[in-house]
Amino acid sequence: MKRVQVVPTWSFRDSEGNQLNPQLFSLLGAIHETGKLTAATSQTGISYRHGWNLLKTWAAFFGLPLVEMQKGKGAKLTALGEKLLWAEQRVVARLEPQLDSLASELNMEIHRALEGVSPLIRLHASYGYAVALLPGFSEKIQLDLQYKSAEEALASLNRGVCDVAGFHVPVNGRAGGMSEELYETYNRHLKPRVHKIIKFITRRQGLMIKPDNPKQIEGLQSLVKKDVKFINRQKDSGTRALLDELLSREGINSQQIKGFDDEEFTHSAVAAFVAAGMADVGMGVEAAARQFGLDFIPLSSEYYLLVCHNRTLKQEAMQRLLDIIRSEPFHQAVGKLPGYSPDDCGDIVTVDMVFAERN
Incomplete structure (x- = not known):
């Protein structure tokens, strides 16, 4: 018999009524684990372009970046990115x-x-x-x-x-x-x-x-x-x-x-x-x-x-x-x-x- 699971989901809404889908959490977790955006997007089953756009959209929403891209060193969560993930x-x-x-x-x-x-x-x-x-x-x-x-x-x-x-x-x-x-x-x-x-x-x-x-x-x-x-x-x-x-x-x-x-x-x-x-x-x-x-x-x-x-x-x-x-x-x-x-x-x-x- 199929069993139902209940999992919590987040909903972010600012004072102007703008709302975001919380798909980003799985991406943040994968970045934290792998240290690379390419590996993180592959792990979460989305394209690199979509992952990059997610990061840009959320950064604009919060007014701060969630991921720091380091040339030759991969990707690292910022303090805000870590706070959201945890x-x-x-x-x-x-x-x-x-x-x-x-x-x-x-x-x-x-x-x-x-x-x-x-x-x-x-x-x-x-x-x-x-x-x-x-x-x-x-x-x-x-x-x-x-x-x-x-x-x-x-x-x-x-x-x-x-x-x-x-x-x-x-x-x-x-x-x-x-x-x-x-x-x-x-x-x-x-x-x-x-x-x-x-x-x-x-x-x-x-x-x-x-x-x-x-x-x-x-x-x-x-x-x-x-x-x-x-x-x-x-x-x-x-x-x-x-x-x-x-x-x-x-x-x-x-x-x-x-x-x-x-x-x-x-x-x-x-x-x-x-x-x-x-x-x-x-x-x-x-x-x-x-x-x-x-x-x-x-x-x-x-x-x-x-x-x-x-x-x-x-x-x-x-x-x-x-x-x-x-x-x-x-x-x-x-x-x-x-x-x-x-x-x-x-x-x-x-x-x-x-x-x-x-x-």
């Missing part, structure tokens, strides 16, 4: 979970209108690169994927609003970074006699930094340097909880970190923020760092887990979801994500086994 990428990264959730709702309605409707599974999950792969493998089920914080997802499961919830915990339990507060939060929602845990993936979390590490960031202790600007995740995210615990273990006062109160809402949004030069370092998964050409300092590994009621395991839709995450094609797709591993993906364990290492 602004577009930050917006896409920030809206990604909401747009994916909307696309899931649209695809559900389309699917219901077709004959031979397949079984439905409602998955509320913390946003991540691996879980975002699932819609592309869900031809045999109706997957209603809605992105929530880990605690919101678990609360939805207990209210019967979803069938499966996704959340993540540090590897090796408490020793790996699970604070007493995080443990109590999960313990409040997870009931050993009611729920079963499905192992999903393992992922690396760490510091995302600029290439060549100009601020000489070596670890968490470097975050308190006066010339280092940090970008954080929102307070209800698992990444923020992990960071808070790691800082506590190293005795670092978060109030000494410049930018600690500045927040973004996805791993990719944090990476885009750093790539745009608006911060020197952020916390997130390795896949986000590599996506935006950043270097990565690993700090901790996490299990991303799925949880459902015992009775849900017997349902056809759940069995099909398990078939998907246990399949070799899905494992190969996860394996292509930097810092991700599908080890034990699809194994079913008890709630007690997940937290056993804390005791």
Whole structure:
């Protein structure tokens, strides 16, 4: 079945009502990547003349050039060109979970209108690169994927609003970074006699930094340097909880970190923020760092887990979801994500086994 995607587009309009089509963004991105207008136009599938005219039209619109042409050296984005490119990428990264959730709702309605409707599974999950792969493998089920914080997802499961919830915990339990507060939060929602845990993936979390590490960031202790600007995740995210615990273990006062109160809402949004030069370092998964050409300092590994009621395991839709995450094609797709591993993906364990290492 054809699946609908929802992507944001820009519309530029000046005070006189003049408006431009935002086709330029793909060209700016290609110029940033290749350093040559000829290669950029070829990569974006437009003629050199059309690409040149786009640059001239937009330069006239803004009153400043977006690309600097250097004889014998190719093309380079100006400061304004870079600002536009990174602004577009930050917006896409920030809206990604909401747009994916909307696309899931649209695809559900389309699917219901077709004959031979397949079984439905409602998955509320913390946003991540691996879980975002699932819609592309869900031809045999109706997957209603809605992105929530880990605690919101678990609360939805207990209210019967979803069938499966996704959340993540540090590897090796408490020793790996699970604070007493995080443990109590999960313990409040997870009931050993009611729920079963499905192992999903393992992922690396760490510091995302600029290439060549100009601020000489070596670890968490470097975050308190006066010339280092940090970008954080929102307070209800698992990444923020992990960071808070790691800082506590190293005795670092978060109030000494410049930018600690500045927040973004996805791993990719944090990476885009750093790539745009608006911060020197952020916390997130390795896949986000590599996506935006950043270097990565690993700090901790996490299990991303799925949880459902015992009775849900017997349902056809759940069995099909398990078939998907246990399949070799899905494992190969996860394996292509930097810092991700599908080890034990699809194994079913008890709630007690997940937290056993804390005791």
